[in-house]
Structures are given as structure tokens and as C-alpha cells.
Amino acid sequence: MLAHRGERLSSAHHSARPGEPLVSLERVVKEFPVKRGGLFSRSREKVHAVSDVSLEIRRGETLALVGETGCGKSTLAGCVMRLHDLTSGKIVFDGTDITAASHAELQPFRRRMQMVFQNPYGSLNPRRRVGSIIGDPFDIHGLARGAERVTRVHKLMALVGLNPEHYNRFPGDFSGGQRQRIGIARAIALHPDLIVCDEPVSALDVSIRAQILNLLDDLQRELGLTYLFISHDLSVVRHVSNRVAVMYLGRVVEVAPVDDLYEHPRHPYTRALLSAIPVPDPDREAAREHVVLSGDPPSPLDPPSGCRFHPRCPRAEAVCASEAPRLARAPGDAAEHLTACHFPLADHELLATTTVGQRA
């Protein structure tokens, strides 16, 4: 449908071409101080949400960020969107360092990166009409008023598969899937370069997920979007992404093109995550390796030393507790496939010492 190329030229000039980095995260650290006690007692504890993450998001791709709850992926998304200030590190958006940018300086960048939220019921103001909600970006950045704004919102609604006649309805009148479409319409209103999708389908019925994912896919092609796709659901991720980064307790433990990751996982944690994806065929399912990790993920208040995964890792040795591994190419891997592990798994190696019959 309509690509509105006219507007894209009027927004800030972009230098990154397809494949080149659109967003660069360099050694990003984000810590939250934990407030305990009142005026006179200040706790020293900190939540280490993101610890030393370096990543690139390349124009035109879909980079998936996966991990368990609490691994820091949502916080990282918040850092990319500059919802938080960084504790340390650098964020570069299309050649410009936006780490320390003020609210005013960030405004032009706000038009170029947007977010789709997880909760279709919380991400839309229940007391406002959807037309007004979708039209917010135009209002905030002063790009369209009155009748022209209404027209544009109608087009956006059609673009995401909503009936433009529902402009004056309230979010309460729509289903979860439709509300996500509203949220998506709002996100693409100004034709941003980057969209961060924070678990966009996790709260939706399984039957609706495919629709929304297909919509996101169509929009990516039509509007030339770049996605940072955050999810804990690996089966979804495989369908939508070009590259995948796996996070554990604030660090990236493995990053690779999608097929490489699924077929040749090198990090023990990745292997464990993948083994948890059920396979429909019961025979194949029974024949697979199942990795059961012991214990719960430690708290981000007091992460383990060295490799943060070492307390749960069946392959851990002394060096794992003392030295944190860096992201590096494992022997035999493609240049793009990086793993942070002292003893990365080879293809044929089994992680668990238990086989199917002895599964706990």
C-alpha cells in the first residue's frame, strides 16, 4: 500500500544503508539503585539490569533479543529508546551519539525510533479515543493538524487492518489483537527507522499471533523498517528474525544469524533454551535432548562472579567462576556467530548427563 516516501525524505537524513548499523550499543551498563530506608539510610544495593552489552542493530534486519524474565532485555530496550539514562556506555543512532542527549535534543530521534508494547490492555489510554491516540505522534511533533491529521490516521488504520470508521471508539471496544494493531499504527505513524517490539504477541491468543506477526512482516517490507524484536518465546523468534541475541542476567551470551543459532547453538544456556521448545511430533520429541537446568536464575541484585551462568552450568570449571568470558567466534563458526563461553559446545556434544529415560 502507500509508502509515503515523501515524508521519509523530509525527516532527518540517514546515512546507514541496508545492512549497515543503524543502532550501536557499546558497553552499555544500566543499574538501578534500590531504595531502602528513609531519609537517613541509603541502601547500597543495585539491580544490575544490563551489564556491559555491545550490540549492533543493522538497517533492514530483525534482531531478536531473547532470554528469561529478568535477564534485562526490556531494560535494554528502554536504554535504546532512551527512556532511561545509561549508567555507562554509549548508544549511537545512525551515526549520532545520543547517550547524553537532553529531552529537547532527543526529539528528532523520537520520530525515528518507536516502540510496540507487550500489554494491549495497558498500552492504550482507556479514556481517549483511538483516533486521538494514533494521531498523537503528529500532534507531539507538530506535523499535521485537524482534518489532515484525521486523514492520515485513517490511512494508518487501514494500513494495519483496522476499520477507519472506528476512529472515535475507545480502546475498550476492541479485542486484544485489534489493540495491538492500534499500538502498531501509532508506532509507524511517523515512519520511523527503528521499531522496538517488546513481546508484541506474548499477551495475545495463539490464534491471533500469526496475524500480528504477519502484519509486522508486511509493514517491514512496505516501510523499510528495522526491528528489535524482544521475546522469551523461541518458536516465535525463529519465524521473524534475521539474527538472534541471547541474554542471560544482563549480558549477551550468544549472538548469531537465526539459522546458525538454532542449528548450532554453542552456549550451554542457549542449548537449554532451545531444548525447552516442544516439538509436535511425539517420537522426535522423545528422541531429543532435554536439558533441565538446576536451580533458579540468581537475582540481578547480586549476580555471580565471572560467567554469570556458571552456578547452573553442567560444564562449569574453575575459570568460569573467576573470569567472565568475552563474546568471540567459536572455532568453525561463521564470522557473525559470537559466543561468550570458555567451553562452547560443539555440534555433537550433549549438555545434559541425563538422557530421556532418566529425565527428572
Added chain:
Amino acid sequence: MNSATNTMVRSRGPWALAFARLRHDRAALAAGVTLVGVLLLAVLAPVIARLVGHGPGDQFLDVGLSSSGIPIGPNRTFLLGTDSLGRDLLVRIAYGTRVSLLVGVLASALAVLVGTLVGIVAGWYGGLVDRALSRLMDVVLSLPFLVFALALVAVVGPSLTISVTVIAFFTWASVGRVVRAQALSIRELEYVQAARTLGASHARIMFIEILPNVTASVIVYTTLLIPGAIAGEATLSFLGLSVVPPTPSWGNMLADAMAYYRVAWWFVFFPGAALLITTVAFNVLGDSVRDALDPRRETASRGSPEDAA
């Protein structure tokens, strides 16, 4: 896509739904009708005066007082009786309605305006701003109202303006606290985060995102503040701290009546009834408005005003 929503169900926004609920509440209707009557009484006070031929300040020392100088009871000339100076009680009560409604509505509106503003600012900005404003509200709330009203009037002299100001000053903080609590929880919701990612300014978020979601409680609070303000004004005029005689207000009429209650029951009863009916009607209406805006609440009979949030 779901085409079911295209057809049958007519959508009604949250306000339309609340209004519909209100319309079916009989107590609310009765209260509403009563209040319309009160309003008419206030508006038509001069008309009433003209009709009976007595002004609010006209003293009828001959026909209005008995031979021993005591007020006379309801009769054909003076429908509700007279007061200590032979003035027509009906007319004075009608004019007193103006004072009560004016002060009640104005003071409440002012309190709600200031309270909402402060509450939203405190709730949104958080941190030092919030701490400072919360402390301020705590202090204001803990001050004894009448004592300070007395102190102020002793210096500045009684007047309508003082009445409105004092009542507003002592009530805005309760609105502020409720609004602040709501703003604090709304702040964490995702649609507020969404507004931030869009680049919305603080002012925009406070007034376009947060405010519409606190309006419901604000409205409830206003309708519940008004009867308190009316009662407050009556108390102030009872003590001589509000409008200056000879302007009639229910409070100062009741103050005069104190010396005569043994011999002129109407002098206490009619202004007292006017005051009571008005405040009860506002309270009933306020309760119904609250129930209409929040149907989750258990409502066999009226609940507590403190849960307005």
C-alpha cells in the same frame, strides 16, 4: 479481522455508561430534583420577595413581632414566620440560599482545581517535588480549620471572600492527596511510557494522559466537597465570620435564632431544614455519582465517602 464489532453493538464511552447508570438511580433522581428546587429558590429569591411584598432586609416591627416583641409564627402574611427583627423568614431563607450555594460551589471548585493540579504535579514528577508537595498537603490537612479561620478573620474582617478562601484553603489538600495517589499509579502504566517514547512533554503527559483518568474521582470529590463547604460556610456565618449582617445567610439566621429557640421554633426549624435538606441532597447525589462512575463497588446502600478514590 474481527468483523463482529462493525455491526451490532453500539459503543458507549465510559462517560455515557456512567450517565446511564445515574439516570436509573432513584435516590439520585430525588436528590437531583431537590437540588434543582434549591437552585430555583436561590435564583428566584427576588421574585419571591416581590410576590410576598417583603424585602430581605425589611423589618416589620409592628406586624412582624408580637406585642411582647417576639417573632411571630407562620401565618398568611409571613409564610414561614418572622425573625427577631420582624423580617420575613421565607424571603431571607431564599436569599440565604444564594450565599450557601455560591460559597459551596465556588470554594469546592477552587479546592478541586488547586488540589488536582498539585496532585498531578506531585504524582508525575515524584522525587523532591513530590516530597515537598506531600509535606505541604500534610501540614495543611493537619491544621485546625475553625481556629485559623477565627484568627484570620480577627485580622482581616469577615466577608464572603474570606469564607470562600478559607474553606478552599482547608479542603484542597484532601483532593490533592487522592489525585496524587492515582497519578502515582497511572504513571507506571504502559500508555504513559508510550507517551514518553513518542517524545511527549511533561505537560502533555500530565494533562492529556493522566488528567482524563483522574477526572472520575475528581468529579466524585467535587460533589462530596460541596455539602461540606456549605456546612462550613454555615458554621462560619454562625460564628459571624462570613457574610456581614444584614445580608442573610442560613448560619447567621441560626445564630440569631439561638436566643429565641424556646419561643420561636420556626426561627430555628426553617433555616435549619433548608440547610439540612440541601446538604443531604448533595451527599446523596455525590454517593450516586460515585457509584455510577465505579460500578464495581458494593452498593446496596451508600458506602463511605472516604473511598472516593
Added chain:
Amino acid sequence: MIRFLLRRLAWSALVVWVVATTVFVIYFAVPRDVARLIAGRQASEQTIQIVRARLGLDKPMGVQYLSFLRRLAGGDLGESFLTQERVTAIVARDFPVTASLALGSAVLWLVMGVGAGVIAATRRRSATDHAITGIALTFYSMPPFLLGQLLLFFLFFQLYLAGFEFFPPGSYVAFSDSPLQWARFLILPWLSIALVTAATYSRLTRSAMIDVLDEDYIRTARSKGLTERRITYRHALRSSLTPVVTQFGIDLGGLMGGAIVTEVVFGLPGLGREAVQAVATQDLPIIMGIAILSAVLVVAANLAVDLGHALLDPRVRFE
């Protein structure tokens, strides 16, 4: 715990200081001629000058403020313009009256209010519930002075006409002299404050109890076979009382106000009536003294309530 206490104390001291300063500003910084007020309208210029000098009003504002604070810290509230009597003496004389009035009505309203609320909640939707709620609505819409007048009319005057002089108004008998008489003169004043406030508390208790009675743990208790009475009083009531206690702390401030009007209506010689009369005679030191004293009392009461809260609920200490 000590930290909490210190913080609250510091905060309370701050509030009292703010109040005192505000009072000072209103009375001394506002451009009016206080000396003329004291000296009286007929006084000559010379007299006014003497008065001004004696009261230190010719000194700069800063100096006056400091001496004001100093005297305040020493417990000196000045002298009445009219009678030259020390304000502290006046206050000491009136205080027992107001205290009796305030405390008595507080006890009454707690008992009546919570009691009525519990009854209404346990008999939800019954005729009793509707009756209690309706009565409560009427009472809490009434300002205390109106209720006082009505009580005077019905419970004193009508009874008097019928020959029973049960509750005469107009005087005060100290508790130490005769407890019976003390109560007798105070019952109507107590009721005119208590009934109004009890109405609010009955609504509060009722709604809190209804919420609690719907909770799962109450259903569990019922299914275990506990009697309804035991459930109500031992389990549900305890949890419902929290908002009541909070509200009580807030209402302590309003007590002064209720007392003022009631003293006027019933002619009780307490702080409230004293203050109202002082407004009429423009006797500023008395008003100032009572205003500051009320603030101190309210702050002290709030401190006590906070302390109680902190003792009962450890989470409060960390706010």
C-alpha cells in the same frame, strides 16, 4: 525506630514553627496599628506612643520576630489586651473544659460509629442496614452547631417543658468536683459533636468490614465452622479498624473546630468560646495564643497516632 521518632519530632517542630511564624506575620507584619487597637479608640497620640514603646512595636520587624519566638519558646503567650491577664493563665483555666468536651465526644463517636458500622455490615441489605445508613447520612450532613441547637430544643427544652430537667446547658462542673454533674452538663455537647462524626465512622467501618467479610480468609473461617459472632469480632473487625485509626488521626485536628462551635451553642467556658469572644473584642494575644496552642495539640496528637501506627505496623517506619 529511634530514627523514625526523631524524624517525626523534627517534622512536628517544623510545623509548629511555621504556624507560629504565620501567626506572627498575620498579626504584626500586616500593616495595622496594633498599638492603637490596644490603647482604644479614645486614646491620645501620646498614649498610643507609650503603648507602642512598651510592647516593643517600634522596634524593627526582625527584632520583634525574634523576641516573639523567644517568648514563645519560654511558654509566654503574652497578655490579654483587655484584661492584662496572662494568656497562659486564661488557657490553663479553659483547657480542662475543652479537653473534657473533646475527649468525651471522641470516645462516644468511636464507640457509636464503629458499633453502628459493624451492625450495618453484618446485616447487610437488611432493614437495619438501610435504617442505619440513612440515619448516618442525615447526621453527617449536619453541621455540629445545627445538631447542637436541635438537641437543645428536643432533649433539653421539650423535656423541660414536660418537667424533666435532665440536660441543662450553660455551665461546666469540673470532673474533680462531681463526676455526675460533669457528665450531665456535657452530654448534649458531647452528642452534638459525636453523632455527626459517628455517622462518618459508621460508614467507614461498614464499608471496610464489607470488604473484609468478602475476603477469602473469612470464607475459610466460616467453612471451618466458626460462629458468625467470633468471625466478626475476632477476625474481621481487626482488619477493618485500620482505616478507622487512620481517619481518627486526621479527625483529631477537626476536634478543635467542633469544640469551638459547641461551646458557643451550649455556653461552655472553654477555649473555643474564649477565642470567639476574643475575635469580637479584637483581643489579639488570646486568639494568637489559642491558635498556636491548637496547632501544637494537633501536631502532638498526630505524632502520637503515627507512633501508634509505627508500633503496630513496622512497614510504616521506613517511609
